[in-house]
Amino acid sequence: NTSSENQTTEPVVKTYTIDQFMNTTSITGSDFSPDNSKILYSSNQTGVYNAFEVPVTGGEPRQLTNSTDNSVFVISYFPKDERILYSSDKGGNEITHLYMRSPDGTVKNLTPEPEAKASFAGWSHDQSSFFFLSNKRDPKYFDLYEMDLQTLTPKLVMKNEQGLDVAAISRDKKHIALVKSINTNSSDMYLYNMETKQLKKLTDHKEDIKYAPETFTPDNRQLYFLTDEGGEFMELKSYDLATGNISNVEKADWDIMYTYFSRDGKYRVTAINNDARTEVKVYDTATGKQIQLPDVPAGDITGVNFSDDENMMAFYVNSPTSSSNLYVHDFEDKETKQLTNTMNPDINQEDLVKTEVVRYKSYDGMEIPALLMKPKSAGPKNKVPAVLWIHGGPGGQTRLNYSPLMQYLVNHGYAVLAVNNRGSSGYGKTFFAADDQKHGDVDLKDVIEAKKYLASTGYVAEDKIGIMGGSYGGYMVLAGLAFTPDEFAVGVNLFGVANWLRTLKSIPPYWESFREALYKEMGNPETDSAALYNKSPLFFAHQIKKPLMVLQGANDPRVLKVESDEIVEAVKKNNVPVEYVVFDDEGHGFVKKENQIEGYSAILAFLDTYLKGKPTPANSGSQK
Numbered sequence: 001n002t003s004s005e006n007q008t009t010e011p012v013v014k015t016y017t018i019d020q021f022m023n024t025t026s027i028t029g030s031d032f033s034p035d036n037s038k039i040l041y042s043s044n045q046t047g048v049y050n051a052f053e054v055p056v057t058g059g060e061p062r063q064l065t066n067s068t069d070n071s072v073f074v075i076s077y078f079p080k081d082e083r084i085l086y087s088s089d090k091g092g093n094e095i096t097h098l099y100m101r102s103p104d105g106t107v108k109n110l111t112p113e114p115e116a117k118a119s120f121a122g123w124s125h126d127q128s129s130f131f132f133l134s135n136k137r138d139p140k141y142f143d144l145y146e147m148d149l150q151t152l153t154p155k156l157v158m159k160n161e162q163g164l165d166v167a168a169i170s171r172d173k174k175h176i177a178l179v180k181s182i183n184t185n186s187s188d189m190y191l192y193n194m195e196t197k198q199l200k201k202l203t204d205h206k207e208d209i210k211y212a213p214e215t216f217t218p219d220n221r222q223l224y225f226l227t228d229e230g231g232e233f234m235e236l237k238s239y240d241l242a243t244g245n246i247s248n249v250e251k252a253d254w255d256i257m258y259t260y261f262s263r264d265g266k267y268r269v270t271a272i273n274n275d276a277r278t279e280v281k282v283y284d285t286a287t288g289k290q291i292q293l294p295d296v297p298a299g300d301i302t303g304v305n306f307s308d309d310e311n312m313m314a315f316y317v318n319s320p321t322s323s324s325n326l327y328v329h330d331f332e333d334k335e336t337k338q339l340t341n342t343m344n345p346d347i348n349q350e351d352l353v354k355t356e357v358v359r360y361k362s363y364d365g366m367e368i369p370a371l372l373m374k375p376k377s378a379g380p381k382n383k384v385p386a387v388l389w390i391h392g393g394p395g396g397q398t399r400l401n402y403s404p405l406m407q408y409l410v411n412h413g414y415a416v417l418a419v420n421n422r423g424s425s426g427y428g429k430t431f432f433a434a435d436d437q438k439h440g441d442v443d444l445k446d447v448i449e450a451k452k453y454l455a456s457t458g459y460v461a462e463d464k465i466g467i468m469g470g471s472y473g474g475y476m477v478l479a480g481l482a483f484t485p486d487e488f489a490v491g492v493n494l495f496g497v498a499n500w501l502r503t504l505k506s507i508p509p510y511w512e513s514f515r516e517a518l519y520k521e522m523g524n525p526e527t528d529s530a531a532l533y534n535k536s537p538l539f540f541a542h543q544i545k546k547p548l549m550v551l552q553g554a555n556d557p558r559v560l561k562v563e564s565d566e567i568v569e570a571v572k573k574n575n576v577p578v579e580y581v582v583f584d585d586e587g588h589g590f591v592k593k594e595n596q597i598e599g600y601s602a603i604l605a606f607l608d609t610y611l612k613g614k615p616t617p618a619n620s621g622s623q624k
């Protein structure tokens with residue numbers, strides 16, 4: 001980087017507090033009201049997510065729900081009236097229920113079975129009902145139900161006794177497309193006929209191929225599906241229900257992530273994972289041509305949603321330097337309006353840093369993609385400490401999104417390199433499978449090599465590189481500290497796996513359809529116990545000698561709190577600094593703003609102490 005090489009004086013960058021960073025609002029979801037005058041969305045403006053609606057002409061949003069504890073995630077308005085449907089769990093326990101809010105503010109739990117998890121599966125095209133999945137009959141499997149909107153009584157439409165996952169329902173309610181995971185690199189597609197109750201397997205293959213049903217065509221004649229058959233990336237094909245013929249629909253140089261049609265099929269949306277950026281294409285299905293997307297600020301367009309009359313399109317725009325904002329485009333008058341302004345006005349976007357996609361060679365020559373954020377003050381004369389960020393998984397990917405935590409760390413003088421180590425999704429099936437059964441080994445080596453890359457930038461202090469990550473990424477933090485104790489100066493583990501034997505034995509019952517696939521990738525706790533023991537940092541905690549911070553949600557159903565309790569206790573025995581922050585009202589990830597503020601500022605204080613040598617924080621660990 002020439003500008004940093006020539007730098008002699010440090011540019012003046014305003015630093016912001018965590019409160020200022022978190023005073024930016026996160027919003028998600030969108031649906032047009034039945035009269036197309038408003039858009040429904042979820043916002044964490046009040047500290048937890050609540051339902052809001054905003055006029056399509058712009059103006060003040062109106063808050064519809066008043067939750068102060070559990071987040072409310074909107075699904076949609078009812079098709080013909082302004083009742084809304086939303087999903088919520090309790091303190092992050094992931095036992096989601098479906099709720100109906102009426103315009104008078106009253107709320108009804110439509111899936112009241114306390115232990116059962118329910119999720120929305122789409123409105124029926126005739127707008128008389130909606131479909132949902134629930135494991136109330138058998139905790140292991142999700143059956144498909146249809147809820148009549150008049151009576152609000154659910155009817156079982158497909159009993160799922162074979163560990164299948166519902167992927168799409170045809171508009172004529174005759175067919176359900178399902179997927180069955182074989183392993184994390186391979187799956188099959190099935191078609192269930194709701195009239196004959198026959199289940200038909202559509203795919204037959206010996207080698208690893210992923211088949212993922214996406215949507216039925218609006219005329220109900222074809223099933224669109226994604227597959228990596230014959231190539232590295234997921235491409236879109238169609239299966240003709242009458243003939244069984246398969247045709248190619250769309251292909252890119254990267255994975256196609258998803259595709260769907262507007263209500264009457266005038267438009268089709270495709271999203272491509274283009275080197276960690278979301279590239280959206282909208283097709284006019286009559287001409288087959290792509291429509292020109294509205295002129296909006298630089299960033300990724302996501303969450304595209306059409307009004308039922310197909311005259312308007314709602315979408316989000318976000319970039320690494322700008323939080324998501326909701327827009328609406330009117331196809332008739334060709335006007336585009338920004339409906340929200342989520343960024344804290346105190347923050348000057350010029351003070352934030354852009355994210356650069358970089359690549360480096362790993363120990364065996366494999367090219368590893370990563371996302372780099374360089375503090376404005378960094379240069380050869382001002383070498384800065386750095387943090388390697390490792391994403392969740394197995395098989396996740398850090399994408400080019402706005403991250404208040406990353407911007408906060410960079411704003412406070414840390415370079416951040418988010419490593420998409422081998423095993424990450426988005427870079428082809430060979431790269432994705434390259435960590436199978438080699439977790440905590442080859443992927444960790446990629447992360448260690450990332451340090452050399454950071455050193456090569458000329459502006460990072462090589463002895464001040466920490467490792468931080470969430471969930472599977474938290475496992476990598478612990479693995480890095482335990483298996484390569486001299487490589488990283490500090491570790492920040494957010495709800496990471498410490499003991500794979502226990503985690504894999506205690507996965508939630510509703511992951512049953514994915515259990516075998518997960519065991520094939522990670523190892524089976526009954527038959528591969530020695531290998532799992534050897535890759536579990538808990539059993540090697542005595543080797544950890546660098547400062548460790550652990551953050552954990554008490555209600556996490558995926559990585560149980562005991563994982564963090566035990567690693568904290570074990571590492572404390574080494575007389576190593578250990579800080580432990582537990583949030584009693586969070587699950588697998590922290591969604592409440594006050595917790596994010598507490599957790600993220602504790603992370604900065606920890607890094608400042610052990611990477612920058614600032615005085616030790618007074619409070620070394622908390623329980624909320």
Ligand SMILES: CSCC[C@H](NC=O)C(=O)N[C@@H](CC(C)C)C(=O)N[C@@H](Cc1ccccc1)C(=O)O
Binds near residue numbers: 395518
């Ligand atoms: C945040 S990317 C996670 C992508 C991954 N996809 C498929 O494997 C995923 O969803 N992982 C789930 C576990 C999976 C559904 C079995 C997950 O919660 N991963 C945790 C780590 C973990 C892995 C296995 C068992 C418990 C926890 C994570 O978020 O990294």
